[in-house]
Amino acid sequence: MQVALVTVGDELLAGDTVNTNASWLAAQLTGRGVAVERVTTVPDRVDDIADVVGAYRDAYDAVLVTGGVGPTHDDVTMDGVAAAVGVDLAANGEALAYLTEHGGYAADDLSEGTTHLPEGARVINNDEGVAPGCVIDGIYVFPGVPAEMEAMFASVADEFAGAEPFVATVETPEPESTLLDRLAAVRERFDVTVGSYPGDHVRVKFTGTDEERVEAAAAWLRKRVEPLAEPAGTAAGEE
Template identity: 50%
Template sequence: MDVALVTVGDELLAGDTENTNASWLGRQLTAAGVTVTRVLTVPDSESVIADAVSRYRDAFDAVIVTGGIGGTPDDVTKAGVARAFGRDLVVPDDVRAHLEAKAEQFAADNPELVDRYEMELDLDAWASVPEGGQALLTDESFAAGCVVDGVYVLPGIPEELEAMYESIADEFDGDRTAETIHTPAPEGALVGAVTTAREKFDVAVGSYPRKDDEPGRVKITGDDPAAVADATAWLRERIETE
């Protein structure tokens, strides 16, 4: 299963916010045996989002788009995805009713906050999804995410993203498996063993240098668990390990 990630946000491109969502999703998907073969960051631009989703949705088994899905002016992620499919944004009655009840409960629990900031809640924006899409709702997020023909739209706030991903995690399942060897050896000392292991066992082998107090890593990845295990054992006999 090949997946592409599209992370949306001017703040990500400017370096104002670290793109932890891409890293977190990459780890979750890899652990599920899925191959992430694209990670693209785009600005808060409906047309740019639409272009990226249009190109990726037919090229990959699934696309995960994460970014603003609420009701502020720069939250254009759902609109961009709808545009990629040539569809309108619609507001399902049941989704709006669910979010309206949630907003009323929030106001009842936090009257001083609502009064102080004179909060204006755009329920239609929160509840909207591309026509034909399935809404995704969680306790952690006010706005609805959605799924449209293999394109998953999730929030940009990390806690909300993680909760919504967990609700659809079972839909991501692949055969990719990986093993990691920790080594104190410099990368230059690993070239011969890494090259031979790739050719001998038909697996992907990457070497990564030491970072801070952590040892270097050699990661062996493939679709055949037996080949990955054999390559790992072969490498352990030939490189220094920690």
């Protein structure tokens, strides 16, 4: 299963808000064996949302959209999603009933931004807030508030599944540039995904659906790189 993530918000593009939703969703999906192929951030503009969501809907099995859902003037994500699939926004009786019966809200106090969804959409109720999400034509729409998004994703998480991934890592103090030949060799020998991530040291990550193959690839490289020094106080016999 291949998916794309779209995060909506001028505040994300301006750096006012850290885009934790994208990394959280990517981790959740990857852990379920789903391949996240794209992560894109767009402004609070209907046309931009519609263009990106529409293109990704045609290219991937599902599109997950977060942000820009609610009653304020810049909450235009539902408008963009509706435009992407060629439908109008309309009052959703199920969303209204849930908000009044379970949320305790009076119907007159609810704006169109919390009760109008793309026509034909399936409601994702929001137990942590007000604005509901929805699913339509493989597009999953969640609010941008992390607690709300995370709870709502949990309610549909079983709809995202793939082969269970296995991961192994090798860490070394050697500079990444000196590892190129060994990284090329391990990629040739083993049918696994190899990622190299430099920082205070280099972390090489092996991922695949065959646990033995992943472990074999990591073991092969581990024998051929300089290991990280043991932290002080961890030598044999020390407490």
